[in-house]
Amino acid sequence: MRLLLVEYDAKTANNLAEGFSKSGFTLDVALNGLDGRHFVEEQTYDLIILDVMLPGLNGWQLLKLIRQRGTTPVLFLTAADAIEDRLRGLELGADDYLLKPFTFDELLVRVRTLLRRGPTGDAASYSIADLEIDMTRQRVSRGGQRISLSENEFALLQLLASRQGDVLSRTLIAAQIFAGDTRPIDVAVHRLRSKIDERYLPKLIHTVGDVGYQLAVLEAFDLR
Known part of the structure; x- marks a missing residue:
């Protein structure tokens, strides 16, 4: 490289x-x-x-x-x-x-x-494990069950899904969703996890040290 x-x-x-x-x-x-x-x-x-x-x-x-x-x-x-x-x-x-x-x-x-990262673009839908995100209709489901998200929660999930496997820094997330303010991030991630991960396996949303957050299937261990 x-x-x-x-x-x-x-x-x-x-x-x-x-x-x-x-x-x-x-x-x-x-x-x-x-x-x-x-x-x-x-x-x-x-x-x-x-x-x-x-x-x-x-x-x-x-x-x-x-x-x-x-x-x-x-x-x-x-x-x-x-x-x-x-x-x-x-x-x-x-x-x-x-x-x-x-x-x-x-x-x-x-x-x-x-x-x-591979070539980026605005996908119409995302799928990871049993999580399905329909961007056109702004619908989210996991295990076939519909999940209701707030506007910020959906935006956060979309950002993580568009960069599956990447560790997104808190600075990047704040700039993309919260007008540069990092303070709401932890609460937003906690709420999103409670809806996306709490009742399901495998866990998909992970905290990676002090760097940021990642949406991925981690087979060997859970970084959360």
Whole structure:
């Protein structure tokens, strides 16, 4: 897998280059936005990691260029922690947003999660185990039994189902459903679990460490 890192801090860039190399990735590094644009225009990448505050060309501008050229996954890695910044990044087409300071392990999990994603699109229905989601009629059933969900619960389930198996960060869920506010997430997940998982096996909604949530069938163990 070939990655591009656009990061102004040389020390951080060197540390990440070493970490990704040990993890089996090829990583190109640009220390400013103009060099990043050159790499984007000349090379093909499986995933791009961007800072926001870049000399020459900022991360927002570079993301617009990337999106004009295709659907390469983009992860923002930045200290720009305002909710407005996170929402702007996701609205411009970023796939995830990780704040500094961070751990390399979490970054690696998010990178691998994004790389596992296949082509995305708006499906008319989703099916996982005995859970059925009809997007057209906004109906949900499990084991043949209809399940009534609130608007936010349905939106949360749809988001998780559209990325089956992926670990979705709390930041991403908040930006997509709760206008950037992470506070309602735990309550929403608890309520959704009580309806989707409480009376059924296998359990489908899982908490993955401090990273986020996942909709998947886990055969060996339950992360909840």
